[in-house]
Amino acid sequence: xxxxKELLHLLEENSHVSRKTIADMMxxxxxxxxxxxxxxxxxxxxxxxxxxxxxxxxxxxxxVTAVIxxxxxxxxxVGFDEVAERIYRFPEVKSxxxxxxxxxxxxxxxxxxxxxIAQFVSDKLSTLDSxxxxxxxxxxxxxxxxxxxxxxxxxxxxxxxxx
Amino acid sequence: MSSHVQxxxxxxxxxxxxxxxSSIPPSGIRKFFDLAASMDDVISxxxxxxxxxxxxxxxxxxxxxxxxGYTTYTANSGLPELRREISKYMSQQFNIDYDYDEQVVVxxxxxxxxxxxxxxxxxPGDEVLVVEPSYVSYVPTVRFTGAxxxxxxxxxxxxxxxxxxxxxxxVTPKTKAIIFCFPNNPTGSTMTGExxxxxxxxxxxxxxxxxxxxIYAELTYSGQxxxxxxxxDMYDRTIVINGFSKAFxxxxxxxxxxxxxxxIIQAMTKIHQYTMLCAPIMSQMAAVEALKKGLPExxxxxxxxxxxxxxVVKAFREIGLDCHQPEGAFYAFPSVxxxxxxxxxxxxxxxxxEKVAVVPGHVFGxxxxxxxxxxxxxxxxxxxxxxxxxxxxxEKHL
Numbered sequence: 001x002x003x004x005k006e007l008l009h010l011l012e013e014n015s016h017v018s019r020k021t022i023a024d025m026m027x028x029x030x031x032x033x034x035x036x037x038x039x040x041x042x043x044x045x046x047x048x049x050x051x052x053x054x055x056x057x058x059x060x061x062x063x064v065t066a067v068i069x070x071x072x073x074x075x076x077x078v079g080f081d082e083v084a085e086r087i088y089r090f091p092e093v094k095s096x097x098x099x100x101x102x103x104x105x106x107x108x109x110x111x112x113x114x115x116x117i118a119q120f121v122s123d124k125l126s127t128l129d130s131x132x133x134x135x136x137x138x139x140x141x142x143x144x145x146x147x148x149x150x151x152x153x154x155x156x157x158x159x160x161x162x163x
Numbered sequence: 164m165s166s167h168v169q170x171x172x173x174x175x176x177x178x179x180x181x182x183x184x185s186s187i188p189p190s191g192i193r194k195f196f197d198l199a200a201s202m203d204d205v206i207s208x209x210x211x212x213x214x215x216x217x218x219x220x221x222x223x224x225x226x227x228x229x230x231x232g233y234t235t236y237t238a239n240s241g242l243p244e245l246r247r248e249i250s251k252y253m254s255q256q257f258n259i260d261y262d263y264d265e266q267v268v269v270x271x272x273x274x275x276x277x278x279x280x281x282x283x284x285x286x287p288g289d290e291v292l293v294v295e296p297s298y299v300s301y302v303p304t305v306r307f308t309g310a311x312x313x314x315x316x317x318x319x320x321x322x323x324x325x326x327x328x329x330x331x332x333x334v335t336p337k338t339k340a341i342i343f344c345f346p347n348n349p350t351g352s353t354m355t356g357e358x359x360x361x362x363x364x365x366x367x368x369x370x371x372x373x374x375x376x377x378i379y380a381e382l383t384y385s386g387q388x389x390x391x392x393x394x395x396d397m398y399d400r401t402i403v404i405n406g407f408s409k410a411f412x413x414x415x416x417x418x419x420x421x422x423x424x425x426x427i428i429q430a431m432t433k434i435h436q437y438t439m440l441c442a443p444i445m446s447q448m449a450a451v452e453a454l455k456k457g458l459p460e461x462x463x464x465x466x467x468x469x470x471x472x473x474x475v476v477k478a479f480r481e482i483g484l485d486c487h488q489p490e491g492a493f494y495a496f497p498s499v500x501x502x503x504x505x506x507x508x509x510x511x512x513x514x515x516x517e518k519v520a521v522v523p524g525h526v527f528g529x530x531x532x533x534x535x536x537x538x539x540x541x542x543x544x545x546x547x548x549x550x551x552x553x554x555x556x557x558e559k560h561l
Binding site: 156 | 195211298466
């Protein structure tokens with residue numbers, strides 16, 4: 001289990017590193033690494049590999065992000081799961097979390113323009129039977145995402161050779 | 164112009180600089196610093212400090228200390244709160260108990276602690292065994308006290324570990340103390356409890372005082388660090404030196420400490436009181452935070468060094484450099500003998516031809532000749548590129 005966690009941490013840090021390097025870093029064989037990863041992929045512990053993109057640096061970037069607090073009425077037997085599913089099936093919905101506190105679902109939406117997000121909220125989200133209310137917050141700037149600081153990296157301030 | 168010349172010749176006839184200071188050559192590391200600093204795009208494996216910035220909670224504690232006006236002197240031996248935390252830490256991590264009030268002194272980096280320890284116990288003419296390869300300051304610091312440094316050389320044959328035989332060969336009736344560092348800079352070697360027990364017998368037999376520089380203690384990759392002070396009969400003759408620089412990535416804060424027998428720590432505190440007064444209060448406040456809340460972050464950094472150690476040692480072997488497994492610190496110490504080059508030639512040509520900076524082993528004592536010190540406290544991407552360049556270089560010279 002310790003080995004699995006170690007492997008997952010390394011992949012989470014950088015999944016782009018070659019299997020051989022990961023094996024060397026962990027001090028195990030490349031075959032072992034391949035087998036472990038295969039198992040983790042089969043079990044959907046590792047769900048997907050992707051790049052973390054800083055869209056703000058892309059010219060003509062057409063990404064507007066909004067976080068929407070949604071209050072809903074849970075249904076007998078299925079609770080929040082049914083309405084959550086109805087929401088997360090929309091492709092523009094990037095994440096859905098069930099929250100404790102003043103509202104129930106936290107929904108993140110990405111769309112090319114603010115207008116489209118507004119339209120999504122009024123046409124798709126608010127009209128769902130179980131939805132009681134929505135509060136939409138537009139994201140202005142992304143400083144840190146998934147543990148990664150998106151502003152330019154600090155320089156190495158160390159002297160080049162020290163005892 | 165002529166008066167200027169006259170003046171300098173007068174200086175030469177009666178040197179203003181003391182004999183002991185004049186007799187100490189400049190550090191051999193300087194040449195490589197100048198070379199590396201004069202070039203662009205150098206990948207440096209020559210840096211003897213962590214590549215992490217001090218954890219934010221520690222930095223934040225210092226900022227907050229300044230905001231609240233903590234800008235004064237502290238007790239000479241350090242803030243009582245910090246000494247309490249150090250005492251607790253030594254007990255929990257290394258299983259040695261020290262009274263926070265009389266057996267702990269907080270210093271300006273471990274370097275000051277080494278100087279204080281030597282000055283506390285040495286009279287001119289005493290001999291001090293210095294175990295090499297080692298950090299560059301030991302021999303000069305011993306000589307500043309008027310003592311005679313006697314070099315004990317560890318070699319690749321014992322994976323740069325210290326043995327009882329090494330000590331027996333060099334010890335004389337004049338030997339007062341021995342100084343060594345494990346996990347070691349530059350070799351990365353460590354000592355197990357059993358190995359320490361073996362040298363403890365000789366140390367006891369010859370009634371030596373030990374300066375055990377354990378600044379890399381936390382950076383130990385298989386099992387737990389064993390302190391010499393925890394071995395049988397060693398507690399009352401061992402000064403343990405540690406600090407925050409390596410484990411907590413706090414090199415620039417200049418805060419270290421020594422723990423040991425009451426009489427020696429009190430003697431050290433006396434010198435510290437007259438020469439330094441105290442370590443900076445904001446650094447001490449940051450150190451308190453490091454010990455109270457910084458351990459998980461420390462563990463995360465150690466894990467990251469361990470991964471890079473594993474990678475880099477295997478990579479050196481794959482490009483044809485013999486390299487023992489370093490069990491601590493963040494240095495690999497591969498042999499370059501296969502290339503037929505001296506360590507100095509290897510390092511100089513490597514930086515000229517491939518722009519990779521390493522430190523030649525002889526800088527750390529004659530016994531380090533034939534090896535180069537490579538710090539793996541740098542990003543994996545940089546390490547991979549450095550290995551690629553070094554592989555190309557070695558292939559040309561094999």
